[in-house]
Amino acid sequence: MDTSIVGVGVGISDRFRTVVEEKAQRVEHLAPRAQRLDVKVTHRAYHNGRMEDETVELTLTGKGPLVRAEAVDGDKFTALDLAVDKLAEQLRRAKEKRLDARDKPRGATFKKENGSLEGIDVQPAPVDVLEAVATGTVPVQPESTEEADYTPVVIRTKQFDAEWMTVEEAVDRMELVGHDFFLFIDARSDHPSVVYRRKGWDYGVISLTTAAPPAADIAS
Template sequence: MDTSIVGVGVGITDRFRTVVEEKTARIETLAARAQRLDVKVTHRAYHNGRVPDETVELTLLGKGPVIRAEATDPDKFAALDLALDKMTEQLRRAKRKRVDARTDARGAHFEKGSGALTGIDVQPASVDVIHAVATGTIPVVAEEEEEYSPVVIRTKEFDAEWMTVEEAVDRMELVGHDFFLFIDARTDHPSVVYRRKGWDYGVISLTAQAPPAEALAS
């Protein structure tokens, strides 16, 4: 596995490179398909008397999904340890889940006979809501003066990926998130898997119906 180390606002010493090489060896034992590990160290200085900190970002690239982890600490060596612990835990959880899936039918799986999805909660969107969206009959609410809010809403856009529910759960575990958006390869429905208690997961799917003929004619 190749390792790339870059610094933003901070120099990368030979000692830090040596420590990275030594400590990332455990990543290779858990991710045999990994091809490259990118390590980014960012130094942030503050002007209000706050102690400067170092953020270490890890990005693991290979034949499987991209895996990321990061941590911040005044000491970049401590931040490296924290980030490695996070990534190691993500890889272990994903590996443990794959082993459990082979030995115990926990979590989501499809019955071969009926094709039914069991072991996972499916909560499709309301038919009334889908129909209202498809036909454009959502009630119009009079606009009111927008209230100031200190909350900043961040938006992100990603390319759609088709995969099974099981693959989506694996991807969610690898990236360390509590939910994951995808297109269900079996139904072509936009869906999201999410974490519940313990090893339980849920999935919500959006099903759309074609609008009636009279709506199209209008």
């Protein structure tokens, strides 16, 4: 498995490279089909340099979907340990789900008459969650290369190409990237949708339906 290390605002020492290679052996043991491990280390300083942290991002590529993990700490070696632990846990959980799927095929079906899903432990989103998504009251601040004023809340934006997949595939992908939600296009309905983690192995799904605006609105 190839390993790539990139530093943003921080130098990469030989000692850190040696530790990464040691950690890569552990990852390769858990994912023998993996082909490449990308490690990105980002140094950030906040509030005139009074607060600093190191972010380590891991991206594992191979035959199948990407697997990502990220951790933040004041020391990059500690952040690396935390990120590798997260990545290992995601790989273990994905393996358990594959084994469980062999014993208990999911075979989910979509009921057009009532819009429900059967054969998978996914529940419709609560009304308050749908309202929060629809109103979009949380301000989004795009990433900037310049240091902004310190704030305890940092909201980053990312853009990805749309992917068509089933709800089951979206749940699996969410587990692999280690997020609490995953945005996709439902292959059954062609609607933008998002799956999210509730408790344990319980998940939820939100789908957006689109309709053409009234003719009067278009004319105005």
